[in-house]
Amino acid sequence: MNREAQEAWRPRRIAVIGVGLLGGSVALAAKRRWPDATLVGSSRKPETRQTMLDLQVVDHAFADAIQCVADCDLIIIAAPVGHIARLLPEIADASDHGAIITDVGSTKQEIVAAAEAHPAAALRFVGSHPIAGSERTGVENASVDLFQGKLSITTPTDQTDPIRHDRVKQFWREIGCRVISMSPADHDLALASASHMPHIASAALALALPQKFAHLTGSGFRDATRIAAGDPLMWRQIVEANAPAVLAQLQQYESAIGQFRGAIASQDWAGIEKLFADAQTAKQTIDAATCGPEDDSE
Numbered sequence: 001m002n003r004e005a006q007e008a009w010r011p012r013r014i015a016v017i018g019v020g021l022l023g024g025s026v027a028l029a030a031k032r033r034w035p036d037a038t039l040v041g042s043s044r045k046p047e048t049r050q051t052m053l054d055l056q057v058v059d060h061a062f063a064d065a066i067q068c069v070a071d072c073d074l075i076i077i078a079a080p081v082g083h084i085a086r087l088l089p090e091i092a093d094a095s096d097h098g099a100i101i102t103d104v105g106s107t108k109q110e111i112v113a114a115a116e117a118h119p120a121a122a123l124r125f126v127g128s129h130p131i132a133g134s135e136r137t138g139v140e141n142a143s144v145d146l147f148q149g150k151l152s153i154t155t156p157t158d159q160t161d162p163i164r165h166d167r168v169k170q171f172w173r174e175i176g177c178r179v180i181s182m183s184p185a186d187h188d189l190a191l192a193s194a195s196h197m198p199h200i201a202s203a204a205l206a207l208a209l210p211q212k213f214a215h216l217t218g219s220g221f222r223d224a225t226r227i228a229a230g231d232p233l234m235w236r237q238i239v240e241a242n243a244p245a246v247l248a249q250l251q252q253y254e255s256a257i258g259q260f261r262g263a264i265a266s267q268d269w270a271g272i273e274k275l276f277a278d279a280q281t282a283k284q285t286i287d288a289a290t291c292g293p294e295d296d297s298e
Helices: 003-008 021-033 046-054 081-094 109-116 119-124 162-174 184-208 211-216 219-224 232-241 243-265 269-288
Strands: 013-017 038-042 060-062 074-077 100-103 128-131 151-154 178-181
Touching: 013 021, 021 038, 046 060, 074 081, 081 100, 081 109, 081 119, 081 232, 100 119, 100 128, 100 162, 109 119, 109 184, 128 162, 128 184, 151 162, 162 178, 184 219, 184 232, 184 243, 232 243, 243 269
Parallel strands: 013 038, 013 074, 038 060, 074 100, 151 178
Antiparallel strands: 128 151
């Protein structure tokens, strides 16, 4: 999309389906970027609807997602990943013909397949995954700056409308993200390694500590187990949706643990030192990584 077309597109009415931490942060960032746009949000919980209004996260709140998307030109599904594939056809059928639908789901193959199996959803949907979040949950923890400098991945296929794809990429850039694109399958494989397996490792570390030693933990242990405080149901749904890729990455993790176990068992202290040195180098490389330039930056 050329710069003139980018500047010409301004969302007029934006719906966020599922206004929690991510959905609320999307709404706040969109409201700051497009103050003249109308922001609407949905939640089945009355207390959440009241909170999103009290905090001025949205202008109008709905209990029903179908009512929420009426007359919207941009719809962001921020429901739990286990519900997005089910919601997509209903939301697509209720949306305007020219609407754009995207999501924030942490897995993509199942969601994109559900969209492409439904004509209206296939036309309107562009898969997205902004890599941002917190171990905290709820709209009360939403932040207008959550996406600043973060990476957002779009997952187009041959069926994706290129104009809608361009506008979804523009949306994420406008609220602060860097944007790259990859296939749904490549996304799920990569995120199993970069996100899903590390969460399991953090949870396993928290489980492995005898509770009688909990008072002895320091900042290192707390840093390593921070994400274990995440929502259990959300993470169950993520792992369930991406189970084959997660299993493959867990094998890699078990192999790395096995190297440490083998070196300790054989009293190979030079080998242990090398493993720590290799890990130190890997950490430095990770910290220095920039994910590369955007795939279509102007």
